[in-house]
Amino acid sequence: MAPSPYAGHPSRGDSWFAPLSIDLIVKVFKTTFFHPFIAWIIPLCFRAQNMHWDAPPMLVSFAWAGAITLIWMAGVINDRLAFGLPREVDLSEEVIVITGGASGLGLLIAEVYGMRGATVxxxxxxxxxxxEARGVTYYKCDVGDKEQIAKVAEKIERELGPPTILINNAAVVLGKPLLSLSLPEIDRSLTTNLLSHFYTIKTFLPGMTRSETGGTIVTISSVIGTLGAAQLTDYAAAKAGVTALHKSLSAELKESHPEIRTVLVTPGQLSTPLFAGVKTPNAFLAPVVEPVDVAKEVIKAIDNGQNASIGMPLYARWVDWYNVLPVGVQKVVRGLAGVDRGMRTFQGRAGSGLGRKGKLEAF
Structure with a gap:
């Protein structure tokens, strides 16, 4: 995917190191010094130089490699305990439903699976x-309308087969202060961003429970659901509800239908039209995420038949710890991060029934 033209990316006037971020640094270290394979190469190299087994560098390198290996094994065990065994996924037999899949992240995932032979x-x-895209069938549907979802579900099952994978990706951002939001706008925002998840899951989950191979439900949430932000009261409330819905549904399915997999995606700011014009407060600590990077992780989790929790960029995986901080420290962190100033440059798109700055979009 070509670099996005939306705000948050380095401009031509920025310095050469602008793309550098803490995520890139962590990724480099995870594939080098903090990778078990690389860690064990170091003592082997020392031994190839005829270094004695009890030499200090050799002992330190062995200790380092052993520690890294134990941490890696602990991570594998933790994932197995948290997410259980994977389900078998045969793309030729899968029917994938993606809401808000006409653009952005949803379209990217749809195109990838369409080209790989899945029915989308x-x-x-x-x-x-x-x-149009290969292997992808488009259905005009407002996911905030229960009747439309029911009609489209019947068409999908008749034309494509029973859906086995559901990706709830549709969203709307109004970007207004609470006092500027009309009641119909609030209703529309909460219906699209939260209630639509209930509608689609209630519609497509029963078919998954009847399938011998189970199914997968992917929930696209946001770090804003944890942090909240000025001019995003409706969106933040909905995303907090979406995250809670995912956690509760996962617990229910673990007891009643363990063959169903659930994937929670909690991204930071994505480079999509949904947040056009919004500037990231810190490109190093909170870089804008490219949809292709999120798509890779989502597709990997679905392909492997895994339960998963995906957070991008790095801070999104640790954002829950924010609420552990003392309230005073939280206030200082918010001020330094600029999270409540980001929406001041929000542009959105014109031509929407939701107003100049509000539009139903895909991530």
Whole structure:
């Protein structure tokens, strides 16, 4: 995917190191010094130089490699305990439903699976950005309307087969202070960002429970659901509810239908039209995330049949610790991060029934 033209990316006037971020540094270290394979190469190299087994560098390198290996094994065990065994996924037999899949992250995932031979149904109120895509069938549908979802579900099952993978990706951002939001706008925002998840899960989950191979439900949430932010009261409330819905549903399914997998995606600011014009407060600590990077992780989790929790960038995986901080420290952190100033440059798109700055979008 080509670099996004939206705000938050380095401009031509920025210095050469602008793309550098803490995520890139951590990624480099995880694939080098903190990787078990690389860690064990170090003592082997010392031994190749005829260094004695009891030499200090040799002992230190062995201790380092052993510690890294134990941490890696602990991570594997933790994932197995947390997420259980994977389900078998055969893309030729899967029917994937993606809400808000006409553009952005949803469209990217749809195109990848379409090219790989899966059957993909895209639900969106807007026409597909690329017109059409191989293996992808477009259905015009407002996921905030229960009746439309029911009608489209019947068409999908009749034309494509029973859905086995559901990706709830549709969202709307109004970007207004609470006092500037009308009641119909609040209703529309909460319906699209939160209630639509209930509607689609209630519609498609029963078919997954009847399938011999189970199914996968992917929930696209946001770090804003944990942090909250000025001019995002409706969006933050909805995303907090979406995260809670995922956790509760995962607990229910573990008891009643363990063959169903659930994936929670909690991204920071994505480089998509949903947040057009919004500037990231700190490109090093909180870089804008490219949809292709999130798509890779989502596709990996689905392909492997795993339960998963995906947070990007790095701070998104640790954002829950924010609420552990003393309230005074939280206030200082918010001020330094600039999270409540980000929406001041929000642009959105024109031509929407939700107003100049509000539009139903895919991530």
């Amino acid at each position: 149904a895209v639900l969106d109120v807007e026409e597909m950005e690329n017109g």
